[in-house]
Amino acid sequence: MSKKNNAIWSFFSSVKLTVALFIVTAFASVLGTIIPQQEAAETLTGRLSPGIVQILKTLQLFNIFHSVWFTILLGLLCFNLIICSLNRFPSALRQFRRQRSPGRPDAPDHFEPDKQFVTTDPPAVTASRLAAILEKRYGRIERTVEGTKSLLYAEKGRFSNFGAYIVHLGIMLILGGAIAGFLMGFEGYIELGEGESTNTVYLKGTKDTKKLPFMIRCDRFNLELYDDGTPKRYRSDISFFKGERLVRRETVLVNHPVQFEGIRFYQANYGTVPGSRMTMAVRQGRQKVAEQGIEEGADFALPGGKARVKILRLVGNFMNLGPAAKVYISSPEGDLQFWIFQYIGRIVQENPGLLLQMPMMNPGLFKPYVFSLEPGVARYFTGLTVNQDPSLPIVTAGASIMILGLLGIFFYEHRRIWISLEDKGEGTSVSITGRCNRNDTLIRRDLDLLANAAEQNAESSK
Amino acid sequence: MIHTLILGWVTFVYFASFLCYLLAMLRGKAFWGRLATGTALAGFAAQTLALIMRWIASYKLGIGHVPLANFYESLIFFAWAVILLYLIVEWRTRNRTLGAFVVPIAFLAMAMASLSPGIDNRIQPLIPALQSNWLTSHVVTCFLAYAAFTMAFALGVMFFLKGENSPEETGWQRIRGLIPAPEALDELIYQSTVMGFVLLTLGIVTGSVWAHYAWGSYWSWDPKETWSLITWLIYAALLHARLVRLWQGRPLAFMAIWGFAAVLFTYFGVNLLPGLHTYLQS
Numbered sequence: 002m003s004k005k006n007n008a009i010w011s012f013f014s015s016v017k018l019t020v021a022l023f024i025v026t027a028f029a030s031v032l033g034t035i036i037p038q039q040e041a042a043e044t045l046t047g048r049l050s051p052g053i054v055q056i057l058k059t060l061q062l063f064n065i066f067h068s069v070w071f072t073i074l075l076g077l078l079c080f081n082l083i084i085c086s087l088n089r090f091p092s093a094l095r096q097f098r099r100q101r102s103p104g105r106p107d108a109p110d111h112f113e114p115d116k117q118f119v120t121t122d123p124p125a126v127t128a129s130r131l132a133a134i135l136e137k138r139y140g141r142i143e144r145t146v147e148g149t150k151s152l153l154y155a156e157k158g159r160f161s162n163f164g165a166y167i168v169h170l171g172i173m174l175i176l177g178g179a180i181a182g183f184l185m186g187f188e189g190y191i192e193l194g195e196g197e198s199t200n201t202v203y204l205k206g207t208k209d210t211k212k213l214p215f216m217i218r219c220d221r222f223n224l225e226l227y228d229d230g231t232p233k234r235y236r237s238d239i240s241f242f243k244g245e246r247l248v249r250r251e252t253v254l255v256n257h258p259v260q261f262e263g264i265r266f267y268q269a270n271y272g273t274v275p276g277s278r279m280t281m282a283v284r285q286g287r288q289k290v291a292e293q294g295i296e297e298g299a300d301f302a303l304p305g306g307k308a309r310v311k312i313l314r315l316v317g318n319f320m321n322l323g324p325a326a327k328v329y330i331s332s333p334e335g336d337l338q339f340w341i342f343q344y345i346g347r348i349v350q351e352n353p354g355l356l357l358q359m360p361m362m363n364p365g366l367f368k369p370y371v372f373s374l375e376p377g378v379a380r381y382f383t384g385l386t387v388n389q390d391p392s393l394p395i396v397t398a399g400a401s402i403m404i405l406g407l408l409g410i411f412f413y414e415h416r417r418i419w420i421s422l423e424d425k426g427e428g429t430s431v432s433i434t435g436r437c438n439r440n441d442t443l444i445r446r447d448l449d450l451l452a453n454a455a456e457q458n459a460e461s462s463k
Numbered sequence: 464m465i466h467t468l469i470l471g472w473v474t475f476v477y478f479a480s481f482l483c484y485l486l487a488m489l490r491g492k493a494f495w496g497r498l499a500t501g502t503a504l505a506g507f508a509a510q511t512l513a514l515i516m517r518w519i520a521s522y523k524l525g526i527g528h529v530p531l532a533n534f535y536e537s538l539i540f541f542a543w544a545v546i547l548l549y550l551i552v553e554w555r556t557r558n559r560t561l562g563a564f565v566v567p568i569a570f571l572a573m574a575m576a577s578l579s580p581g582i583d584n585r586i587q588p589l590i591p592a593l594q595s596n597w598l599t600s601h602v603v604t605c606f607l608a609y610a611a612f613t614m615a616f617a618l619g620v621m622f623f624l625k626g627e628n629s630p631e632e633t634g635w636q637r638i639r640g641l642i643p644a645p646e647a648l649d650e651l652i653y654q655s656t657v658m659g660f661v662l663l664t665l666g667i668v669t670g671s672v673w674a675h676y677a678w679g680s681y682w683s684w685d686p687k688e689t690w691s692l693i694t695w696l697i698y699a700a701l702l703h704a705r706l707v708r709l710w711q712g713r714p715l716a717f718m719a720i721w722g723f724a725a726v727l728f729t730y731f732g733v734n735l736l737p738g739l740h741t742y743l744q745s
Contacts, residue, residue, distance in 0.1 A: 020700045229587075233590075256677045
């Protein structure tokens with residue numbers, strides 16, 4: 002069965018199909034942005050009747066971009082692209098390889114020439130004038146003489162006919178690479194408190210986990226702010242361990258992922274570890290006798306074990322005086338309640354005599370101890386996206402090829418000019434034909450230039 | 464800030480330029496046309512200066528970055544790109560009618576940036592996600608693409624205004640006569656679209672590479688990404704259909720207008736939907 006007569010082949014090699022698929026894919030994508038997708042769909046499904054929800058779910062309208070029919074649509078586009086390219090490439094290649102010759106069969110002799118006029122100059126003079134212009138703009142010229150007729154032919158940008166194929170090849174590499182990456186790689190997430198380590202990655206979109214062949218530890222997470230309070234930098238210092246051995250220390254920043262054994266780590270999230278918001282320190286004289294991470298409801302014993310401290314309340318900003326904790330102390334000498342402020346030094350400085358008026362604010366109420374809240378001790382966790390994508394070089398190559406092809410299309414076009422000169426005794430009959438594969442304005446400009454040159458010279462030589 | 468003041472004035476300069484282009488078209492006098500071009504050039508020069516000043520000012524504030532980082536700056540750059548491309552087209556085609564359709568779009572973008580109360584015109588520091596060398600190449604390619612599509616849109620509108628020329632000589636007919644021939648418009652629509660398409664592809668590719676560095680995936684079907692793909696598909700359809708001479712003239716002009724609607728939604732509409740590109744909301 003010949004290619005050309007096969008109905009299926011001609012269906013899939015049609016550019017009309019391409020245009021139709023472009024429009025259908027665009028329409029489906031519009032739906033994907035106006036219908037809430039995946040998790041976001043839940044608020045919508047709650048308001049619709051179960052029957053309608055069932056229909057929409059069957060049509061996979063809540064997960065369009067990962068649905069079977071959308072994937073088929075993209076598959077059809079790829080198939081169409083391959084068949085179209087296979088169908089047209091051989092003739093483009095033949096055209097490219099063809100010898101340059103003015104009299105070659107594809108010269109549009111059978112078309113009406115774009116310019117036709119008679120000059121008073123002899124053919125040799127007109128020919129050399131036109132050839133000079135052609136040479137300047139097109140480079141090499143081919144000439145033949147057939148009796149009283151002489152032919153000139155010039156072309157440039159022949160390779161630009163391949164532009165579309167190069168773009169298509171690039172797109173195929175990108176899509177192929179993306180599929181390969183999806184099948185061979187993984188994408189997941191880990192969350193690590195400062196000081197914690199793990200080798201377990203939670204895979205995206207599933208409840209599965211994956212074990213890494215090494216351990217990763219978060220040494221420190223740091224958040225920097227600009228003066229106006231907007232975030233300036235999220236920074237995780239991490240260490241990689243093989244067994245017990247520390248192999249490498251790295252810093253992960255947004256836009257600055259870290260790669261270890263082919264696996265990349267991206268700064269994605271952060272937060273404070275629950276229950277680690279503040280530390281309470283207890284001093285006796287100048288000596289720190291206890292330090293304790295605290296949360297509401299926690300309690301701990303003071304040195305000696307006789308007295309116990311219970312945290313009744315923890316407040317981020319109490320009476321506009323900053324972080325504060327209310328403690329309840331039980332001891333053989335009796336029970337006590339009072340507040341401990343992080344910024345007590347500054348508060349007392351601004352309100353002299355305060356501690357005498359309000360003993361409840363005195364951190365040294367339970368003698369001989371002095372309590373304090375330590376600043377800047379919140380423990381952070383860092384959230385890292387973890388992925389392995391072996392397709393990166395393929396996708397990068399595909400993108401570069403596609404862009405090169407597009408630039409080829411944008412900046413170059415295949416221009417061809419045929420000039421036929423015939424000696425008419427009195428003068429020369431000139432016909433000029435031009436063809437361009439993309440931009441008709443450019444070739445028209447060249448034709449005008451040639452025609453004007455020939456005719457003006459004819460005028461001036463009168 | 465002196466640069467915001469200049470940009471505010473440039474808004475009115477573009478409006479004046481638009482009026483001159485309109486007068487040039489209605490009156491058919493070359494004087495108005497030359498004045499229009501001169502005004503547009505002056506506005507463009509002032510705007511370029513203001514952009515450079517804003518860039519320098521950001522370094523003086525200690526948060527130096529290209530002025531392409533928030534909604535205000537993107538609108539200003541969009542208007543700048545539209546005027547730049549228009550002036551090049553005017554110079555290449557030696558026809559000024561397009562000015563009456565394109566310059567008002569640049570004016571509207573400037574007016575929105577300068578006058579809209581919800582738009583913060585201060586220089587803001589870059590949040591971590593935007594601290595990347597990809598920022599400039601991504602934003603510049605995308606907005607030059609939008610500007611090229613704006614050109615195609617204006618040409619599409621002109622195509623429909625041109626309609627069929629009837630022999631009687633009314634004022635409306637004379638205006639129509641000044642609009643380039645339908646074949647020339649078709650060619651110009653095609654060329655603007657090709658240029659926009661190449662730039663949009665570059666914009667999507669740079670954005671996708673950037674996303675890979677910042678978030679670890681090339682593509683997440685976030686609304687802005689999806690809408691840029693929708694725009695890309697519409698113009699891809701236009702280019703392929705013209706290639707096989709399926710759509711020429713009217714349908715081509717029609718698609719250039721629809722494509723621009725998609726561009727506008729990608730630029731403005733998407734901010735109404737939740738997603739990763741939320742830096743543009745103020």
